[in-house]
Amino acid sequence: MNKKRYTSRLDIKNGTVDMTHGSGGRAMAQLIEELFISNLDNELLRQGNDQAAFDVEKGRMVMSVDGHVISPLFFPGGDIGSLSVHGTVNDVAMSGAKPLYLSAGFILEEGFPLADLKRIVESMAAAANLAGVPVVTGDTKVVEKGKGDGVFITTTGIGVVPEGVNISGDLARPGDKIIVSGSMGDHGVAIMSKRENLTFETTIESDSQALHDLIAEMVQAVPTIHCLRDPTRGGLASTLNEMAQQSNVGMKLREEDIPIKPEVHAACELLGLDPLYVANEGKLIAICSADDADKLLAVMRAHPKGEDASIIGDVIEDEHNFIQMETSFGGSRIVDWLAGEQLPRIC
């Protein structure tokens, strides 16, 4: 294969993306070979066709897509490369599925430093390796300077659902318990702090991580989990509203049981944000019957990615699909959908 058909190697240290890298010609082939394939390396990607081929068993499969336009590209706890793996692995896993493979479409802006692109692809490769979910097929496009913003990455994932598992946002029932896997708001606050150049005593890091290993244990222990969803854009509040509407139920939360780190609370006050609306990239919401809740909570807490899991409330009957919350001060409020725009380009 390696014919040394390029006169010289890609200048990753000083080079930048130019329009020829999206042309379909020799420059694009070199970029793909020396930067993408060499880092994301796996057997399927190396097939070198416009598609990856693999064997599947008969069963239920899921497919999910997530575009990533986060700004800044690098942030405490991650970057757009690792995020684009975690985001889609999680969307696949929220069906209870074992994620199998990812595709990745890159849209690059002319002038973007190849060194930064390399960092991003390396981070993507590390995240994919750690998750055991390889990027098996990819595509690269280049747009003129001023027509993009560095790098956008759209990933699609597929996975297989274990037999007997049926998890969906429309399956919440009155009486069910609502559990979150850990503290809310870390990702969004990490991004906003970076954007606003805020420094705190301790750096707030994004919680960006793949949750499929946690989910696999949850599903094995309680195959009858009703709903799973990750509270990304719009945060816990918007995601619960989505599910309440989908299931045609209401919910009642207890504010004091919603885990939020003190430094995230403090940063939110400073930034004028409500942590319930702030994006997470490594947390999940589970809804299950009251009978299963303690068992599920125990399994989650026994896993490093769920050690701060908490039962935050109950599903109730409500034709208006309202999310109510008992506040820490003993009051009560409605937690509505995010109405405007709290955090642009948070993922």
Place this chain on the structure above:
Amino acid sequence: MNKKRYTSRLDIKNGTVDMTHGSGGRAMAQLIEELFISNLDNELLRQGNDQAAFDVEKGRMVMSVDGHVISPLFFPGGDIGSLSVHGTVNDVAMSGAKPLYLSAGFILEEGFPLADLKRIVESMAAAANLAGVPVVTGDTKVVEKGKGDGVFITTTGIGVVPEGVNISGDLARPGDKIIVSGSMGDHGVAIMSKRENLTFETTIESDSQALHDLIAEMVQAVPTIHCLRDPTRGGLASTLNEMAQQSNVGMKLREEDIPIKPEVHAACELLGLDPLYVANEGKLIAICSADDADKLLAVMRAHPKGEDASIIGDVIEDEHNFIQMETSFGGSRIVDWLAGEQLPRIC
């Protein structure tokens, strides 16, 4: 489901995309419901989860991704919506697979007219319906004005390969015949003419179309086809070079057998383009053994999408993997990779 939770319907006629449409909140939910789901409507998309779930049979599956950043968004013979369906359906089908499902990730620029977005989504829906390959899961992100360019669409497709079919770019063998399904260069010339505001006596239209139905008949007639690939970016020349290198062979073409429309030829002369390097979006290259070539050609010509199919040359032994071409004037030249950038943002 329909709770009329929006105070008013989306103003598609006069409205534009704003940052709230990517926020994860109510405005995004409304955009997705009233513009995306209502047009792309299908049972899987209506599951309303962050992933689509479906049953698959045991077998060989393929996955392929294609980002679309074409400019202009609307062009003679198509638009970015239909193109984003055709491009990925074709990439999946070039393995001999029957395409099953698509995912679509939209990256929208703030200020983009909703009326244009609606046209694009309608066109996407029409293309998906015609192809019988639904968009089953999607994602929408919004970037600030000046950080994108209207609309980018990244689609991923999956499909199943019929048993016994094994098509790959590394399977060309000396003695094989090279066939193209029709005229070369139509898509790229249609785009460039539009960009340059050129008018000809007849409008040159993009050949953008889904080829999986043609391929299904080809594979059924000749299950032993060695290679299939669509000559998109970089055109026929770059795609043949890719395959020659992958298979470690050379190729010998006859210029006079390569179908090119007279008006495409004329436009290329005017624009200073070489039609062999101009992108196609509805044509394929097939490579098969000499024994199968006449049968395959006949099947292709009997199909409306292959009626101008032509055997354009032979695979030969060549350790340098050169593509040689006998010119119409009896000379000979090397058809190299596209070296620079001929047509930016052609797909």
